[in-house]
Amino acid sequence: DTEVTQTPKHLVMGMTNKKSLKCEQHMGHRAMYWYKQKAKKPPELMFVYSYEKLSINESVPSRFSPECPNSSLLNLHLHALQPEDSALYLCASSQEDRVSSTDTQYFGPGTRLTVL
Amino acid sequence: TQLLEQSPQFLSIQEGENLTVYCNSSSVFSSLQWYRQEPGEGPVLLVTVVTGGEVKKLKRLTFQFGDARKDSSLHITAAQPGDTGLYLCALNRDNYGQNFVFGPGTRLSVLP
Numbered sequence: 001d002t003e004v005t006q007t008p009k010h011l012v013m014g015m016t017n018k019k020s021l022k023c024e025q026h027m028g029h030r031a032m033y034w035y036k037q038k039a040k041k042p043p044e045l046m047f048v049y050s051y052e053k054l055s056i057n058e059s060v061p062s063r064f065s066p067e068c069p070n071s072s073l074l075n076l077h078l079h080a081l082q083p084e085d086s087a088l089y090l091c092a093s094s095q096e097d098r099v100s101s102t103d104t105q106y107f108g109p110g111t112r113l114t115v116l
Numbered sequence: 117t118q119l120l121e122q123s124p125q126f127l128s129i130q131e132g133e134n135l136t137v138y139c140n141s142s143s144v145f146s147s148l149q150w151y152r153q154e155p156g157e158g159p160v161l162l163v164t165v166v167t168g169g170e171v172k173k174l175k176r177l178t179f180q181f182g183d184a185r186k187d188s189s190l191h192i193t194a195a196q197p198g199d200t201g202l203y204l205c206a207l208n209r210d211n212y213g214q215n216f217v218f219g220p221g222t223r224l225s226v227l228p
Contacts, residue, residue, distance in 0.1 A: 004158075031214045033214070033216075040223075041220070042204055042218035042219060042220055042221050043159065043204075043218050044218075045215070045216060045217065048214045048215070050214060055214065056214065056215055088156075090158050090159075092158070094214065096214060103208065103214060104149070104161055104164060105149075105161065105206075105216065106161070107151075107158030107159050107160070108158050109156075109157050109158050110156070110157065110158050112156070
């Protein structure tokens, strides 16, 4: 099983709403990632969790709050977002090979977020 | 300054033609990955290249890693409409870490 699942597939929210994006993998991977991808741009790294601990936060605004409840799940909590936050949010996981730098990321299909 | 550059930015060709897209960096990197992404989907890994001068083949796709490990190319033979998509290269900024960065991508359109 090399699948990373994400829910919901689409989300429309107002600027005062609170919502959460969910990501799940059952490959035994110990690194999980959130990326943001705007139209016609490459994915941009937001957060990395390594062994359920936040290891990288790429200066993301506090209105995005990640959470890793266990090694299989990754959430992204959203609050008071702005219209410019509308994008495709991608989750990925990797085994986290601490011996070499050839870790392979597997991506989910993404959540298409629209902020009104 | 982009860590990774890709060229061309856009490419539109007819079915059956051959093409090559490039990924370049001013820095040496220990490994590089190529992905293909279709609209509304997440990127799908095609290959990881590690050794300078390495060549890997995946059916009609041939990937090459430059000898100096600062550049890579993807060659597609007899392109098909199913090859249409965004081709992204990515590298890990930290040796042994998970700090991945993507190039801007090449958007390929193969017309029937």
